[in-house]
Amino acid sequence: MNLLLLGVLLAVVAVGYQFGLRKSRHIAGQGNNSATLHSRPGYYGALVALWCGIPAILIFGIWNFVEPMLLRQMVFSQIPAEVLSHLDVSSKEVLLDRVQAIASGFGVTDQAQPYELSAAAHYASAMKIGDYAQFAVVVCIALAGLVFAHKKVQQKYRARNYVERFIRIALALCSGVAILTTIGIVMSMFSEALRFFHFVNPTQFFFGTQWDPGFTTSGTSDGSYGLLPLLWGTLLVSAIALLVAIPIGLFIAIYLAEYASPRLRAWAKPIIEILAGIPTIVYGVFALMVIGPFFKLIGEMVGIHINATSALTAGFVMGIMIIPFVSSLSDDIITQVPRALRDGSLGLGSTKSETIRQVILPAALPGIVGAFLLAASRAIGETMIVVLAAGNSPLLQINPLEAVSTVTVTIVNQLTGDTDFASPQALVAFALGLTLFVITLGLNIIALYIVRKYREQYE
Known part of the structure; x- marks a missing residue:
């Protein structure tokens, strides 16, 4: 379902680009005289495409981040309290994996308990409803962005400024990914190294010859x-x-x-x-x-x-x-x-x-x-x-x-x-x-x- 949704979203973005491009050219006149526009027609097309794609992608990412946590809580709500009280954290993860396996149709190697079957049924139903709801919400947001941005395409609208500002932000974020990745690697190594130095004296480590x-x-x-x-x-x-x-x-x-x-x-x-x-x-x-x-x-x-x-x-x-x-x-x-x-x-x-x-x-x-x-x-x-x-x-x-x-x-x-x-x-x-x-x-x-x-x- 996610691949289908991404494909539809890309199609809506492509259509939005064409709509913005055609409307800007229509405003410029039959001769495509872009001098009458504040920005080149391509900027207006890109603006509409961005309004179609960016909000929808954000909702798509937030949905995929939040949905597993909600499904997890839903599964545990279907498990009897006396069963959950005897499970530690790792056992709960094993139980969740079993429920997901049953819901996906692969099943488990041993006999599934009745509460596992019930939780798997609710899990499968919630997953199906969530997929359809996600598809509808994301596509509707993309279409709403298309309509909103299409109305913004006017002769004096500063499309170039907004598009170039987005490009600068995107480039800054890409640069930040490399910096944050380096910081994350260093901090993870530093924290684990500190744990090591609780066992071994740093002087023995850095100056030891054996x-x-x-x-x-x-x-x-x-x-x-x-x-x-x-x-x-x-x-x-x-x-x-x-x-x-x-x-x-x-x-x-x-x-x-x-x-x-x-x-x-x-x-x-x-x-x-x-x-x-x-x-x-x-x-x-x-x-x-x-x-x-x-x-x-x-x-x-x-x-x-x-x-x-x-x-x-x-x-x-x-x-x-x-x-x-x-x-x-x-x-x-x-x-x-x-x-x-x-x-x-x-x-x-x-x-x-x-x-x-x-x-x-x-x-x-x-x-x-x-x-x-x-x-x-x-x-x-x-x-x-x-x-x-x-x-x-x-x-x-x-x-x-x-x-x-x-x-x-x-x-x-x-x-x-x-x-x-x-x-x-x-x-x-x-x-x-x-x-x-x-x-x-x-x-x-x-x-x-x-x-x-x-x-x-x-x-």
Whole structure:
């Protein structure tokens, strides 16, 4: 019923747009002389469409929000009081699910009680009446909006002002969604992290050098929760990845932007960007099955012990994965450098390589720093590659040829399996996530400072 209602509502909105458009053109005259109107005919059509759609959509959303609560109360009103008095919150939810299953016709596995059948019958009847009532109310409101807005279409009516005001509000709301989502994520992690710090001292967490949380069902904080081994493993793997991705990606961008022919650039750039579309689990399997054994074989040939699963293996493959982030963004930034800077440098006698090093790269530095930041954030937050290729060894060691563990891998480990989500063994995942957020925020602040500094110099 909801899909049918939305389809009818879209049809009414389309009709309203046409009505507003036709009436405004009729007012303008046979020659569609919109100069006699305050706004273009399209604005009047959009105004009528908005009056058809926005109030009806609001009522539709409020109805769907309120109706389940009313139906829930109606179901419980049909259940005998002596039955409800013996049910806790979870048992009431199970009962509600059983009634809904019976009302939908799917039924339940065991024998339904008479009061469940009675409640299901009332539920089905109320649902049917509610669907028809919702359909009638929403369509009537849409038609009323059409009639109201159609009467508003006059020669001096400021339709453009109202439509553009609505567009500004819609854009502001879209921006607010992203901001509120970020705030919601941070607050949820922060609240759960505070619960974790009731079990574990923050000093022990942030400065501890041993990670051994253990798994208990008693809700105690038995074990060690030192962050430093995980943080070091994350930074070590990310540093190796950036050492691989930044030089290669930047050199690819310089070549494609300054040296490659248009024909070579046309097919080379899309092929490089395909690397960004490969699922990370594929990179993880590739690292585990190919790169890790290859590095181990190379180490045996030169007399160096290299673990097949190590920071080097994970970082190298991760670097390959983030090459497109560096190369594609840097290439776009380099090509946006004004041609006048190139011509001026070459006209003064500089070679092409000197022009790139002393003119183009400094001018494009803010955008290139942004590309490096995106690559760093991608490396820090990567999970699947390090799960398969890093070795999951939470030890504080500087040797990149040995196995390590990262913050993201530990979050996965702590939240999977048979875990009590009120225990410190699970709550630590939120503290780790909040730590990653703070690290990423710090990178953003540093990059913003660099971008502003050099933008002032070269703009």
